[in-house]
Amino acid sequence: MSTLDVRDLFVRYGKSIVAVQGASIEVREGEIVSLLGQNGAGKSTILKTIAGIVAPLSGSIAYGDVDLTAKGASRISAGIAYVPEDRGVFASLSVGENLRLGAVSRRDRQEIDADVEAQLERFPILRKYWSRGASLLSGGEQQQLAIARALMIRPRLLLLDEPTLGLAPIIVDLIFDVVQQLNAEGVTVLLVEQNAVRSIAISDRSYVIQAPGRVLGSGDARQLAANDEVVEYLGFS
């Protein structure tokens, strides 16, 4: 069983901006865990640090027995895929090329083809627009492409940053359904979301992050609802 264990994380941008201050987060295998909180609370920075995009000032990140704070630790080899908030789709490439790029670290050609097919089954819109330039896709379509591409590494742990931000309600429903489906297939999920109510509903546990990058509270839906500070901060009753 591989647990993601983030301990006492401190992250700074430059000399003066403290984005994460002592956050500790645990994601056990098989869970959906969400990071909730207001804009600028530090959620994305925590995810980026786990993904290896941003280096921590101090603290540790381990996934099972892999030390992700070690220099050059490969997230892909560890089975961790990351979907950034801006989706990171290559605008000048086609949908198909973007999807195949997700498998660039793999050599098992036949299985790659089977996985491409599986993603096209999961996201039919990507089959429809296979040859289309990715820049021509809507935000919701790009989000589906970004998730499909991340799945091409066959991750055990999927990091999703604001996957529903700015999307139409029907696509928001689809994305939340996909997250639950993936989890049922055995993928562990760490989700950063603005949509606290929806996220709590699908998560085993959530962490509520308050600026500058501190954990205000954590737990399952019942525990969060019983925490007055959390309820007041997230603004739901």
Ligand code: ATP
């Ligand atoms: P949002 O939902 O707005 O992305 P967040 O909770 O994910 O919010 P972060 O994006 O992690 O928060 O930002 C935490 C703090 O770090 C904020 O004060 C933000 O302005 C700052 N910050 C984020 N990225 C950078 C950067 N590249 N350079 C400097 N400061 C940054």
